[in-house]
Amino acid sequence: MIEFKVLKQSKKSRARLGVLTTPHGEVRTPAIVPVATLAAVKALRSDEIRETKTQLLIANTYHLHLQPGEAVVKAGGGAAKFMHWHGPMMTDSGGFQVFSLGFGRDFGVGKVRKTALPNTKGAANYYPTKMERAIARGDQPNAVKITDEGVHFRSPLDGRELFLSPKVSIGIQEKLGADIIYAFDECTPPGASHDYVQASLVRTHRWAAQCIKAKRSDQALYGIVQGSYYEDLRKESARAIAAMGDGFAGYGIGGDIGEFKLGPSTVLKWTVPLLDPRKPRHLLGIGDIDDLERIVKGGADTFDCTIPTHYARRGIAYTSRGKVDFHRASLLRARGPVDPACGCRICQEGYSRSYIAHLVRANEITGGALLTFHNLHFFNTAVEKLREKIKKGEL
Numbered sequence: 001m002i003e004f005k006v007l008k009q010s011k012k013s014r015a016r017l018g019v020l021t022t023p024h025g026e027v028r029t030p031a032i033v034p035v036a037t038l039a040a041v042k043a044l045r046s047d048e049i050r051e052t053k054t055q056l057l058i059a060n061t062y063h064l065h066l067q068p069g070e071a072v073v074k075a076g077g078g079a080a081k082f083m084h085w086h087g088p089m090m091t092d093s094g095g096f097q098v099f100s101l102g103f104g105r106d107f108g109v110g111k112v113r114k115t116a117l118p119n120t121k122g123a124a125n126y127y128p129t130k131m132e133r134a135i136a137r138g139d140q141p142n143a144v145k146i147t148d149e150g151v152h153f154r155s156p157l158d159g160r161e162l163f164l165s166p167k168v169s170i171g172i173q174e175k176l177g178a179d180i181i182y183a184f185d186e187c188t189p190p191g192a193s194h195d196y197v198q199a200s201l202v203r204t205h206r207w208a209a210q211c212i213k214a215k216r217s218d219q220a221l222y223g224i225v226q227g228s229y230y231e232d233l234r235k236e237s238a239r240a241i242a243a244m245g246d247g248f249a250g251y252g253i254g255g256d257i258g259e260f261k262l263g264p265s266t267v268l269k270w271t272v273p274l275l276d277p278r279k280p281r282h283l284l285g286i287g288d289i290d291d292l293e294r295i296v297k298g299g300a301d302t303f304d305c306t307i308p309t310h311y312a313r314r315g316i317a318y319t320s321r322g323k324v325d326f327h328r329a330s331l332l333r334a335r336g337p338v339d340p341a342c343g344c345r346i347c348q349e350g351y352s353r354s355y356i357a358h359l360v361r362a363n364e365i366t367g368g369a370l371l372t373f374h375n376l377h378f379f380n381t382a383v384e385k386l387r388e389k390i391k392k393g394e395l
């Protein structure tokens with residue numbers, strides 16, 4: 001079980017300061033949640049993760065189910081112990097992967113649409129994509145079959161047939177043993193029509209109730225608000241999930257929120273006021289450096305994001321002077337740390353920009369590891385500053 005205490009509610013915004021107490025320790029909120037897909041924050045040891053000021057991790061149910069399988073993780077003492085992290089953890093439900101295996105894979109698109117949305121200001125240059133035409137025709141994705149019971153798909157590793165449903169997802173998450181688990185939902189594809197999203201919501205809400213029923217453990221279960229970028233459907237979803245009362249210990253706000261910075265602020269503005277204020281709210285899969293303040297002001301207590309780690313492994317550092325690409329040849333002659341204003345161990349101990357540029361250009365994995373440490377520390381420090389601002393009444 002978790003306990004959530006709101007220490008301070010801002011008068012200027014929906015931002016709030018809190019403490020989330022889990023069986024594996026406390027999380028000061030708002031907090032960013034790095035992604036440990038396969039029970040690893042890629043390139044870092046678990047003791048290093050803690051040194052980046054990280055408080056909470058999210059691992060992926062879908063990926064751990066495929067390998068090594070939840071039985072192995074359970075035998076290892078559950079995800080937190082298995083990966084020698086021993087701290088607070090969440091697992092997602094596998095629902096997002098339903099989508100990325102489905103139309104997303106067929107048409108090679110991610111969660112975020114790159115062109116104008118049908119109902120935004122950019123509508124003048126809106127063209128339906130191939131995928132949207134397929135959805136409009138009522139096609140099923142090739143790689144998966146979504147039914148009212150759950151989702152059939154084949155393992156991309158060995159082709160075996162697999163099935164995920166509310167009951168199966170909860171069963172796997174119970175074995176993975178994270179402190180916080182998520183209801184199984186359908187994450188609708190970008191550009192999905194109002195009709196499609198509405199039909200999908202009926203299923204997602206029914207699945208939410210089935211997850212509450214299926215859960216046997218004392219893990220904290222979060223319900224997920226979907227509804228894409230449609231205001232009426234987002235509100236309908238928030239009301240439906242909130243109406244499930246103490247079946248849910250907290251909320252996830254998920255799914256496609258569109259590119260054009262309809263973005264996190266708008267979706268949070270629509271949904272947060274309809275949720276039980278005593279419960280923690282997690283924004284799923286969003287958190288670029290420029291979004292942090294908006295997310296926190298919008299009322300998210302936690303949010304997960306792959307950006308700091310993903311870019312680090314591609315040679316990009318986040319610094320107080322903006323993003324720096326360490327592939328740049330000019331950095332080979334640069335003295336000084338990645339960011340002179342950064343207090344992380346990599347910047348303080350004298351690793352030079354020159355050395356890191358060399359590693360990145362030579363494809364040495366140590367380069368990605370050093371930048372992953374720095375980037376996570378940078379993001380965690382940015383969120384720590386936002387917590388300070390809330391405390392001082394500045395946000």
Ligand SMILES: [Zn+2]
Pocket residue numbers: 338339342343344345346347348374375377
């Ligand atoms: Zn640093």
